[in-house]
Amino acid sequence: MSDVIISEYQPGDEERMAEIAPRAFGVWARYGIDYSLPRDKVEQEYREEALHYAAQVREGHPGMAIFTAKLEGFLVGYIVVRLDEYRTQRFGMKWGNLQSLAVDPDYHHRGIGKALVARAMQWFRDQGCEYVEVITDQNNIAAIRTYEGAGFRTIYCSLTLSQHLS
Numbered sequence: 001m002s003d004v005i006i007s008e009y010q011p012g013d014e015e016r017m018a019e020i021a022p023r024a025f026g027v028w029a030r031y032g033i034d035y036s037l038p039r040d041k042v043e044q045e046y047r048e049e050a051l052h053y054a055a056q057v058r059e060g061h062p063g064m065a066i067f068t069a070k071l072e073g074f075l076v077g078y079i080v081v082r083l084d085e086y087r088t089q090r091f092g093m094k095w096g097n098l099q100s101l102a103v104d105p106d107y108h109h110r111g112i113g114k115a116l117v118a119r120a121m122q123w124f125r126d127q128g129c130e131y132v133e134v135i136t137d138q139n140n141i142a143a144i145r146t147y148e149g150a151g152f153r154t155i156y157c158s159l160t161l162s163q164h165l166s
């Protein structure tokens with residue numbers, strides 16, 4: 001297999017992003033892990049989230065970028081990064097958010113997530129960020145290892161509780 005190529009989002013990439021998102025997040029993420037939610041809606045939520053990020057970048061949303069990972073031209077993962085103007089002002093340091101990261105499950109554990117995060121960290125440095133935050137789930141060991149490998153350290157955990165009312 002050829003090496004992974006990390007590049008900036010190109011119009012048209014959203015098609016594969018929207019395929020990957022429900023498959024990647026449908027297993028691990030907050031809605032994906034809650035099997036009391038309708039599966040089709042959960043998948044639609046992640047698909048639309050990916051499409052929304054891509055639309056924002058296409059429209060030139062300031063302080064935002066998407067990087068993709070491609071193998072022989074085939075998109076296998078993406079990462080979404082953005083600057084957080086509100087927190088930059090509040091805390092007096094340029095604040096970046098690593099917004100979303102997904103790798104096609106068929107291509108997990110091959111260093112693609114690591115390569116995408118490395119590219120994202122370069123982007124944050126290029127933007128002059130002094131602080132970068134990423135939020136993930138306590139059960140998401142793959143994500144935690146990927147982020148820790150890039151220098152992040154856990155600083156806070158929270159719980160989400162819910163109930164269905166009849």
Ligand SMILES: CC(C)(COP(=O)(O)OP(=O)(O)OC[C@H]1O[C@@H](n2cnc3c(N)ncnc32)[C@H](O)[C@@H]1OP(=O)(O)O)[C@@H](O)C(=O)NCCC(=O)NCCS
Nearest residue numbers: 024101102103108109110111112113114136142143145146
């Ligand atoms: C998190 C994710 C992006 C990692 O992508 P990946 O390409 O498989 O990761 P890599 O191969 O680069 O591995 C990065 C690290 O994670 C570890 N890892 C990968 N998959 C793992 C798994 N299933 N269980 C435990 N560790 C795992 C690797 O061992 C490596 O750590 P190491 O360097 O300490 O050995 C991928 O699992 C994914 O898309 N998950 C679903 C979406 C998601 O949870 N996104 C993050 C939400 S914030």
